[in-house]
Structure formats: structure tokens, C-alpha cells
Amino acid sequence: MxxxxxxxxxxxxxxxxxxxxxxxxxxxxxxxxxxxxxxxIDTAQIYRNEGEIGDCVVDSGIPRNEFxxxxxxxxSHYAERNFExxxxxxxxxxxxxxxxxxxxxxxxxxxxxxxxxxxxxxAVARAGKVRHIGVSNFNRALMTEAVRLSAKPLAxxxxxxxxxxxxxxxxxxxxxxxxxxTGYCGMAIGRVFSDPTLKEIAARHDKxxxxxxxxxxxQQRGVVALSRTSRIDRLAQNIAVFDFELDRADxxxxxxxxxxxxxxxxxPGLAPRWDSR
Numbered sequence: 001m002x003x004x005x006x007x008x009x010x011x012x013x014x015x016x017x018x019x020x021x022x023x024x025x026x027x028x029x030x031x032x033x034x035x036x037x038x039x040x041i042d043t044a045q046i047y048r049n050e051g052e053i054g055d056c057v058v059d060s061g062i063p064r065n066e067f068x069x070x071x072x073x074x075x076s077h078y079a080e081r082n083f084e085x086x087x088x089x090x091x092x093x094x095x096x097x098x099x100x101x102x103x104x105x106x107x108x109x110x111x112x113x114x115x116x117x118x119x120x121x122x123a124v125a126r127a128g129k130v131r132h133i134g135v136s137n138f139n140r141a142l143m144t145e146a147v148r149l150s151a152k153p154l155a156x157x158x159x160x161x162x163x164x165x166x167x168x169x170x171x172x173x174x175x176x177x178x179x180x181x182t183g184y185c186g187m188a189i190g191r192v193f194s195d196p197t198l199k200e201i202a203a204r205h206d207k208x209x210x211x212x213x214x215x216x217x218x219q220q221r222g223v224v225a226l227s228r229t230s231r232i233d234r235l236a237q238n239i240a241v242f243d244f245e246l247d248r249a250d251x252x253x254x255x256x257x258x259x260x261x262x263x264x265x266x267x268p269g270l271a272p273r274w275d276s277r
Contacts, residue, residue: 001037002242004224006180009132009155011101012068013218014239015040017184017228018049025230026052034060036235042158042182042226044072044105045090054095069094070101072136073120075109075270083120087129102130103158106270107142114142118149125152134158136182137265139272140173147177156224158182163192163213163254164262169275175222182224185264186213197257201250208237215241216254 003010016038026049077086121133134156157174161167161183174181202209217225227238
């Protein structure tokens, strides 16, 4: 597995995403994912599966320091009086004494000032409960403000990114601010699997479409990709994308798939005002 480096953090370039996965799914799929080589695991307080993930990490018998665990503070916990207690609860569920990367999950849905939210991240980092901090679903202006407010460098901005959604402006801003991009929803909830361009590229490389999309993501500078599947037979394939390269024409062809109106994740009240071109 290749790492993406930012500051003192080495983030495995492909993470296992667990959004929407039930306890039964986690117990069925996570041990196989760990066996396949996944060490970066992405969860969130609101996913309600931190406890099951903690069980699987402990039961694997693999040393804790070989894993990179990311979780996200939910918006109802942003106030100073709740923030650290919610992180303590995440630590308890994950059965660990530190979180590798802690993110603010969404910028909306709370009347707590951003300065107080960022102070909360910094406090748990200073306390040794969290190694690295960052944000999720922040637009350019909010990310810039978060960077300004934080004493500790922010490691990543996690947001939706797939071949149909042009995120070039936000990606460039994220990298210029010294953060890496963590992209989720890479398969565009299945849209990629019927795409003629991706089918052709996959056939030419003798790879799956999922492998082509994941390779396209991680081959870009400063991009970490979250991969989520509940199919055990796809786990090893999805992590095996470091033994081939897409050429410039392939990369350009995938970039050219961007289509207006392709944003998938846009919850009212939680999402920011997204950057226009």
C-alpha cells in the first residue's frame, strides 16, 4: 500500500469506507478487508459502527500502530462542552487510546462558531487523543478559514469526488493550503460501471472499472481514495491498483467525463454553499 504524505502524517492512499454499513456488514466484511491488506479505515460517529470496527481491529491481532483510523465528530457534538466527551466515546468504541485522524463531519447543522469547532480539534490533539486533524465537506472559503484558525496544521479535506463531478477548483485550493484530498463516493453510486469510456479503458488494461477509477484517483497528486464494497470478492481487487499506470490520454479521458448536476451528496442544512466554477 502506498501512502500519501502530509506534514507528519502518512495516510494510506486507499482507505476502506464504512458509510451505511450495519454491524452485520462490518463483522462480515471488515475481517476480510483487513486480510486483503486494508489498514486505513474511515468511519464517523454518525455511522454508528465504530464499536464493530474496534472489535474487528482488535480481533485481527495486528498491532494498532499498523492501522490508520479516521473518524468524524458529528455536528451535534461541536460545542466545547460536548466535543471532547464525544471523542472519548469514539475512543471507547474503537477500543484504542488514540485516533489517527479526526475530522469535523459537516460545516452546517450547528450554530457553534467555526473557531470553537477548530479549538475542539486542537484540544483533543494536544491531549494526545488524536494524531491528526482535518475537515470534511468544506468549501474553499470555510477550509481557508479553518486553516487560519487552527494552531495545528490540518491534514485533509474529505469530500465527494468521482469522474463526473468537477472538483478541480476545490482540489487545487486544498493542495495549495497544504492539505491532501480524501475523496469519497468514487464510484458515483454505481454510475461508473455502465460508462462506455471506463469500460474501454478497463478492457485495454485488463482491469475492473473499479480498479480504473481508484487508480485515476490515487494517481492524482495529493489524493487519497475511500473504497467501499460489501462484496468480499472485490476487496483484494480494489486495493491492487499500484502495479499499473494510466497514461495521460486515459487520465484526460476520465477527467473529461465531468457533467453538470453530478453532485450526489448534498444534505440540506449540513452542506455548505458549494464553490461554483
